[in-house]
Amino acid sequence: MTMGLSSSGEQRRSQLLRGVLDLCLLSLIAERPRYGFEFTQALAAGGLELISDGSVYPLLARMERAGLISSYRAPSASGGAPRKYYRLTEDGRAELTRGRDEWHAFAGQVGRILDDFASTGDDTP
Amino acid sequence: MTMGLSSSGEQRRSQLLRGVLDLCLLSLIAERPRYGFEFTQALAAGGLELISDGSVYPLLARMERAGLISSYRAPSASGGAPRKYYRLTEDGRAELTRGRDEWHAFAGQVGRILDDFASTGDDTP
DNA sequence: GCCACTACCTTGCGGTGCAAGGTAGTGGCT
């Protein structure tokens, strides 16, 4: 049976990620070319402990198919399978800029809704 | 022409909503009891032009089933079918508080990732 | 009696995060 409904907090986290995960990856790639394993580490370092690589790799594949990023192979620096590095295309950079604006607008609107209404009933002095 | 994938902006909006829609509804209900039609209007007024009632009603039903809100019927003030008003339970209020904190933390982390990395490479020709 | 309006709810679809598992390349150790 399913047991997924118990923790609404963790569940919300998954849902929140949906809207911004691609943007975060684009942003990380914008700094410098990166490979799959790096993303989960970098996101966790930024406070977003989240994603199994099972979420990252399909998303990278989707974005490459959409022309937002391109990839090249390079040997691993620490002994192992060769890495697949991704870098931004111009479309990807444009999408990042647009997406960042969208995010800021969205975050502002949500914050306002949560702040304006949530504390109206002040029955907990 | 590549039609299907072009609306990544609109699509992202849908995905962004997933994480916060329940919280927004809770916040709106926290101010005062509301009924279904009000939510889309209130959210649109807050800048989130988004949701057909097809998204709101199932979510309200889910939250009621989860014990976060409770409902009662009242006759419509403007002639029509009776309205179903929702109000917060104590669990709902706690969930709203917790969710608001989660949202602020999450928004901060995402904003930091987008700001810290996105503008590093300025090699636009 | 019929129509228009308000309001609520359901159905099928598409997209996607996630856990788990599978594939492939490298080098150390015996």
Place this chain on the structure above:
DNA sequence: AGCCACTACCTTGCACCGCAAGGTAGTGGC
């Protein structure tokens, strides 16, 4: 040479949910 551990990439099946479209129900005007 062979084996094992590690790095790294990718795929599969599942469950969730916003959305568009359509259906149901109650009220009052004509």
